[in-house]
Amino acid sequence: xxxxxKKEDLQKYLSTDEQKQQKIGFVPTMxxxxxxxxSLIERARRETDVVLCSIFVNPTQFNQAxxxxxxxxxxxxxxxxxxxAGADILFLPGVEEIYPQGMKxxxxxxFGYLEEIGEGKHRPGHFQGVGQVLARLLKIVDPDKxxxxxxxxxQILITRKLIELLHxxxxxxxxxxxxxxxxxxxxxxxxxxxxxxxxxAPAIYRSLKKIEAERATHSFPECAEEVISSLEKEGIExxxxxxxxxxxxxxxxxxxxxxxxxxIAAWLDGVRLIDNxxx
Ligand code: AMP
Numbered sequence: 001x002x003x004x005x006k007k008e009d010l011q012k013y014l015s016t017d018e019q020k021q022q023k024i025g026f027v028p029t030m031x032x033x034x035x036x037x038x039s040l041i042e043r044a045r046r047e048t049d050v051v052l053c054s055i056f057v058n059p060t061q062f063n064q065a066x067x068x069x070x071x072x073x074x075x076x077x078x079x080x081x082x083x084x085a086g087a088d089i090l091f092l093p094g095v096e097e098i099y100p101q102g103m104k105x106x107x108x109x110x111f112g113y114l115e116e117i118g119e120g121k122h123r124p125g126h127f128q129g130v131g132q133v134l135a136r137l138l139k140i141v142d143p144d145k146x147x148x149x150x151x152x153x154x155q156i157l158i159t160r161k162l163i164e165l166l167h168x169x170x171x172x173x174x175x176x177x178x179x180x181x182x183x184x185x186x187x188x189x190x191x192x193x194x195x196x197x198x199x200x201a202p203a204i205y206r207s208l209k210k211i212e213a214e215r216a217t218h219s220f221p222e223c224a225e226e227v228i229s230s231l232e233k234e235g236i237e238x239x240x241x242x243x244x245x246x247x248x249x250x251x252x253x254x255x256x257x258x259x260x261x262x263x264i265a266a267w268l269d270g271v272r273l274i275d276n277x278x279x
Pocket of ligand 1: 031036037039148149150186188
């Protein structure tokens with residue numbers, strides 16, 4: 001695996017005649033890699049010639065300073081993991097490399113209602129930060145395909161909108177959520193849970209499965225009330241529980257016959273966890 005820290009070096013390498021003929025599969029990450037990230041890399045390996053990963057903890061997408069400070073960093077371990085996973089290239093830039101003019105007065109993107117619901121509503125500025133970093137990474141890497149996890153469902157829709165706004169040629173590939181054996185969606189943030197919290201956390205996914213099972217006999221508001229109160233009894237505080245059209249993410253009040261998605265964000269041990277299920 002070749003590691004590049006400077007964008008000029010990476011671009012120079014990618015612009016050689018030999019590299020230009022290869023299809024690039026890009027997997028952007030914030031590091032602290034786990035099997036969820038691996039599933040993105042595996043998919044990219046199957047579908048493209050060169051798998052390029054990036055590790056960059058993007059400050060502009062953190063709406064809480066504490067969340068950024070506590071974000072796990074384990075670069076050495078990640079490098080070993082990526083070599084084992086068969087990644088070809090790692091782009092490991094510093095903050096000045098991505099934001100050479102600083103992080104003030106950055107461009108903004110017209111994501112519309114996607115920024116006013118779910119993650120957008122509860123993490124003000126988060127998706128602008130996602131847009132700012134992905135626009136830069138897309139410009140540097142110009143991948144054929146970019147692999148993203150369905151765990152961050154709303155982020156995939158935001159990225160599709162970004163691709164449209166940037167007139168980018170990159171195709172977005174959405175990869176299913178990788179879960180622990182007990183159902184908890186894998187996340188770099190899980191490492192911050194206490195032992196007790198880690199045992200409680202699968203209740204989040206169980207709640208989503210319960211909603212899925214009960215949708216034939218109950219309304220969504222009934223399901224939501226039950227799930228929120230039972231999670232709260234476990235000490236899990238629900239920030240939002242949203243039912244939406246799976247294609248547009250426009251919020252819906254009750255179950256319908258077309259594909260829908262239920263999205264949840266919840267707090268446990270001071271850690272914010274998200275998950276979703278497609279109906
Ligand atoms: P992150 O490092 O958390 O920014 O995630 C980098 C990419 O990995 C994003 O596209 C995530 O959606 C994806 N990802 C994170 N966790 C999982 C998971 N459990 N299953 C599948 N993809 C995931």
